[in-house]
Amino acid sequence: MEATGAEIVVRCLAEEGVEFVFGYPGGAVLNIYDEIFKQDKFKHVLVRHEQAAVHAADAYARSTGRVGVALVTSGPGVTNAVTGIATAYMDSVPIVVVSGQVPTPAIGLDAFQEVDAVGITRPCVKHNFLVKDVKDLAATFKKAFHIAASGRPGPVLIDVPKDITFHKTDFSYPASVEMRSYNPVIKGHSGQMKRAAQMLAEAKRPMIYAGGGVILGDAAPQLLELAKLLGFPVTNTLMGLGGHPATDRQNLGMLGMHGTYEANMAMQHCDVLLAVGARFDDRVIGNPAHFAREQRRIVHIDVDPSSISKRVKVDVPIVGDVKLVLDDLLALLKQAKARPDEAALNAWWTQIELWRAKDCLKYNTSSPIIKPQAVVQKLWEVTNGDAFVTSDVGQHQMWAAQYYKFDKPRRWINSGGLGTMGVGLPYAMGVQLAFPDAQVACITGESSIQMCIQELSTCKQYRIPVKVITLNNGYMGMVRQWQEFFYGSRYAESYMESLPDFVKLAESYGHVGMKIEKPEDVEAALREAFSPALKERLVFMDFITDASENVFPMVEGGKGLSEMILAEEL
Helix, strand or coil: CEEEHHHHHHHHHHHCCCCEEEECCCHHHHHHHHHHHHCCCCEEEECCCHHHHHHHHHHHHHHHCCCEEEEECCCHHHHHHHHHHHHHHHCCCCEEEEEEECCHHHCCCCCCCCCCHHHHHHHHCCEEEECCCHHHHHHHHHHHHHHHHCCCCCCEEEEEEHHHHHCEEECCCCCCCCCCCCCCCCCCCHHHHHHHHHHHHCCCCEEEEECHHHHHCCCHHHHHHHHHHHCCCEEECHHHCCCCCCCCCCEEEECCCCCCHHHHHHHHHCCEEEEECCCCCHHHHECHHHHCCCCCEEEEEECCHHHCCCCCCCCEEEECCHHHHHHHHHHHHHHHCCCCCHHHHHHHHHHHHHHHCCCCCCCCCCCCCECHHHHHHHHHHHCCCCCEEEECCCHHHHHHHHHCCCCCCCCEECCCCCCCCCCHHHHHHHHHHHCCCCCEEEEECCCHHHHCCCHHHHHHHHCCCCEEEEEECCECHHHHHHHHHHCCCCCCCCECCCCCCHHHHHHHCCCEEEEECCHHHHHHHHHHHCCHHHCCCCEEEEEEECCCCCCCCEECCCCECCCEECHHHC
């Protein structure tokens, strides 16, 4: 039966089992919106800015493991979406973004609201398509969802000219897809796995370094089983938090620029390192030359071959799906029954406990001013460590990562690779819609929240009851911290002199606003916000925190992983 291109777009989304489409209408996509209006297979969520549409789709994907979907119009619609696309690309998040385009005959003629969407997004997508024939629409959607979700996940853009949306053709959605040029390797090489198993058994100072690939690959159970089988210490990257339970004694916390002392020291001084779904980026290992001073053998498991030996040369590369590789590695280790030398491993743990005893995350708990760390710790207690936590980018992001102990995967939703301010609130929207009965907290700062604060309107329309926790120190906190340390305390344009009254602002959108200024009021405010009485309401909590507080430990840019600045040393 014949269908218009707009009908085909909607039916393709339905065939893929899409639950939500986050979008904003415009001239080039009005035919698609008209078909969305007629259907009941999925829900459309009207955001207030296209950037937020992509962020919300991104968070939906991060929290559920399914492909998120955004729909934007041509011109400024798709350019507004680019930040969200780049954010998802840097963190390997599977989303499909459908953008409108001017009619095919007008492409290249500087038509009204025309931009080269394919050209603009090419550097920050896994793949993109410009559909020039309505007959190609269904196959293109099938390919897009397959590419987005398989191998190393990532965003895919489908650019649809307006005339394609009213052209007609017979509709048939492909049952499967095959692309000769795209066949990701998912099974690890058996020979390399045997080498890896032997190397792990020979380790005297072992370390497991787990990244976001563990989360994306749903490999947390396998990682935990491996750590328990071998008795190895584990550290998680910012993107890998929750991949191994933070409350487990073998977990040394996050590593890297603001990682724990014990995690960074163990990472630097281990003799065998198992890297799982991580990419040795600059915020994790600091200066590669400094990292290379200590001799260690490295096993690196990753689905993306381009991530292996990119910054650090490894000894045993294993390309494949992290979950499948860990399953096979566990089977090999169990079969061989070879285990590391117990005396050496005990000695290594003794050293680790000495590093851990420094208590590098301690802070002044008797201050008359609210400490931001205390707010995060109390949030963890009030939510029983079971909330979905989104964050914006800055000091508050690092405190959230350090002090909220994530025991489950897909509960920590933040922008790692791109470091995008403004993601917190739209991220919380995407998560809350995916899990309507869950506790969802957005930890943000007074600078970041204003980047996408218009989404308070979206939350009102769709009754999205997220809890916003603003750690308000009156500064762009991380900018101020760097200016204090490295720019002679010259706070150039980092002071926010014209902040709104966030309580009144939240109330003007129809939400509940709270201002908390005393440490003794922190717990009560959080408990009230998460109480049954406010379960159905968005609560905006403005915590007035210590403006002088800094994030420690800290590794200065260009320094080595073990060259940390600790609070006690200042």
